[in-house]
Amino acid sequence: MAKSAKFDRQQVIDKATALYWQKGFHATSMRHLQDIVDMRPGSIYAAFGSKEGLFKETLQNYKQAGMSQLAECRANSQSPITALKMFMRKLVIEASHDAPSGICMLAKTVAELTDEHQALLNEARRLLCEMEHAFQQLIAEAQELGEIDQSKDPARLAAHIQVQISGLRIYGKLHAGDALLEATLEQMIDDVFAYHPFSLFCP
């Protein structure tokens, strides 16, 4: 045995996640990263391998945080649909003020990267698909509880949620600052669950 690393790996990844999330992969420099996490280049490269390696870990960290939030919403809700709605509100409305970027980090990465960084692009895709799958499970649970028609395809509904979240978050950054933005977003989120394909009463 010899000395062990003195930095807190999770804290470093959290700080790196915030910076990457805010600026995107290409606009984030290793210099800036070094300042934010207060480590010298050698230490960072020893711990994470490369700019891409660190980015990949932040993507996974971001997804894990999202999963935790979703689980927390479920724990604090009586029904899976209420949980999903609460989760959407957190992402779309709260995140539009506080978060490093109004946009989902995974969606932003999918939008930013090209074949030139296939590995990272695929990782972001994979993680976002896992989020979609978590939505699907929540929807299946809602079907068992009779909150959603059993005949509907949970994968379809999960895809619908995915589309709404991405679209609403882009829309939120597009109209950031507008007086009526929050009310509009609230309304649109409510509508997602009040009408097709989620409503029991509307075909």
Next chain:
Amino acid sequence: MAKSAKFDRQQVIDKATALYWQKGFHATSMRHLQDIVDMRPGSIYAAFGSKEGLFKETLQNYKQAGMSQLAECRANSQSPITALKMFMRKLVIEASHDAPSGICMLAKTVAELTDEHQALLNEARRLLCEMEHAFQQLIAEAQELGEIDQSKDPARLAAHIQVQISGLRIYGKLHAGDALLEATLEQMIDDVFAYHPFSLFCP
């Protein structure tokens, strides 16, 4: 008088648009741009001022092309709703194979940029809002024709379209390569107009 520029400005802007659209603002280098448009740095800077200046022109060019496409859809359709649906299909489905990026260049720019490039970010916002306004006009026309309930707010419906387009295009790049992707996208576009808030029959 003296000699006039020998390059075709529109051709140059078109090529620059494609590159910026594909790679994003930060990942596009002036070197690469020089190769693509076959001009030396001095000429580019004389004509466009800076990397940001050229990017701004490509944003405007991209929006103009989008407006033309929308007008073409309207000209080839009997109803404004059909035109809107045709436009969405072009953007979401065709663009997912051919286009430099599956994502709308304006939405991608809104997602990518931060306060650090306020001017460009605001320009992308402004242009995307103009697209939204064009949707709104088409929707108002549909209301006059009785295709949509007069009581509904055209701005609301236009916002809904904006959200769907952004969301679907992200979703398309997320699931690029999936066998059933196209069918899913087709279905989702049809559903946008078959149910709330567009349908006459569903509340």
Next chain:
DNA sequence: GAACAAATTGAACGATCGTTCAATATATTT
């Protein structure tokens, strides 16, 4: 065809990029 004006060229600028590595510091083990 000489004089002029604008367009084009390409070498070069300083700054910053991601990354490396020999030197040094510091825990743990013997």
Next chain:
DNA sequence: AAATATATTGAACGATCGTTCAATTTGTTC
């Protein structure tokens, strides 16, 4: 306390970044 092993440091690397500008080319005017 000496030996060992790993972590940390920070200067430095070559490459590339966006941009500039003196020199040159080229078309127009007189």
